Amino acid sequence: MRHNRLDLNLLVALDALLTERSITKAADRLHLSQSATSNALARLREYFDDELLVQVGRRMELTPRAEGLQESVRDILVRVDSTVAVQPEFEPAKSDRTFRLFVSDYTLMVFAPHILALAREARCTATFDFLPQVSNPQRSLERGEVDLMIIPRGFVSPDHPEEVLYEEKFLCAVWRDGALGRGELSFERYRDAGHVVMQPPGQAGESFEAWFARRFGLTRRVVAISHGFAALPAMVVGTDHVATVHARLALKLQPALPIVLHEPPLPINVMEQSMQWHKYKTQDPGLVWLRGLLRRAVQRMDASLA
Incomplete structure (x- = not known):
């Protein structure tokens, strides 16, 4: 598919190149050869009339034009993924999906067991990938690299939907x-x-x-x-x-x-523990199901302490 003479498939390559800042790493991410990735970079440089990536010492750095493109390209790909790639319905007992959640070790200890117990009761076949919270987790959410964050409300992004799950003393x-x-x-x-x-x-x-x-x-x-x-x-x-x-x-x-x-x-x-998801994925059937599962997990967690 082309738009204004740009092969839109090249946007995926551009995103990988701007993220990895390495032809070798981008090729691995794209499952392409280095020569094919180099060719994609050459075509992108021609289209944008800009080097995009330049060698500085042993590293490749983004040009000012590339820095301006990085977030816009990622936004386009997240929007496409959330509207085209998502299945029209979610069946937990038939899913091979992997849910990626940013959580603290506190959340892993007190909350995650109840999430997994409810998933088992639903015969859910999806995988739950609990990832450690890193510096600036909002950036990973913005880039679509994580499906959901469970995080204190004071740390949520103002740009995406969030919901308080429970309070903690x-x-x-x-x-x-x-x-x-x-x-x-x-x-x-x-x-x-x-x-x-x-x-x-x-x-x-x-x-x-x-x-x-x-x-x-x-x-x-x-x-x-x-x-x-x-x-x-x-x-x-x-x-x-x-x-x-x-x-x-x-x-x-x-x-x-x-x-x-x-x-x-x-x-x-008290700390308000919230869940947050990308605004483009509000209607994602899998994440609608997951958010409902988390609400029920709160009830289960509190019942276990009664």
């Missing part, structure tokens, strides 16, 4: 045999303790520490940083440190660890 985990395991966890004891916190690799933006400092004029003394939430309660064992953890996760791990859980001695707002 926080608890403070301390070692049962330590000084903080005895008596009340007062504001002063919390303030003076060492804190074990989670900071995802490569993530930017305001952390809980920054919020704490702004709200109370104080900064917690961070003694250890984990790349995941699930390890935090175990990391306080044998110490007089504190880990401020999602309540559902803390309660799930408490029976396996010598820890005591305290209510935070400061008013931490």
Whole structure:
């Protein structure tokens, strides 16, 4: 198919080249030979009258024209995929689809088991690929590289639909045999303790520490940083440190660890855990089914805690 003399099949090649910035990697992604991919790049350069990719040292960099094209090309391909490639209906018991979801390890521990249990009851044959949340997950959603994000509402993109799934409180985990395991966890004891916190690799933006400092004029003394939430309660064992953890996760791990859980001695707002999907995929029958499954999984999760 051609539009204004451009073979629209070349858009797929252009997207791969601009994303990978390598003819070899783009060829692997496209399942083409390097010579065929080089030929596609030559045709694209001729059409746009621009080099698009230029060699800088050992790497290839995008020209200004290519940078301007990158998001527009990806947007076109996502729109095509969401309107042409999607099946008109979704039958979970007959599907070979892979659902790609960005989740934290907290979500994997407390929520994903209920999703999979309900999928089993529906005899769903689709695959659930739970991917680790990375820096700027909204970009992956925008590019159609993920079907759904399960993420705190404060981190969702303003450009795509989202829905709050449930609210989560926080608890403070301390070692049962330590000084903080005895008596009340007062504001002063919390303030003076060492804190074990989670900071995802490569993530930017305001952390809980920054919020704490702004709200109370104080900064917690961070003694250890984990790349995941699930390890935090175990990391306080044998110490007089504190880990401020999602309540559902803390309660799930408490029976396996010598820890005591305290209510935070400061008013931490509840976290609204949301799901978000690409605006072009709102009517995707598979994602309509998946969103309904997640809503039912919340009910199942809460019933298991009752």
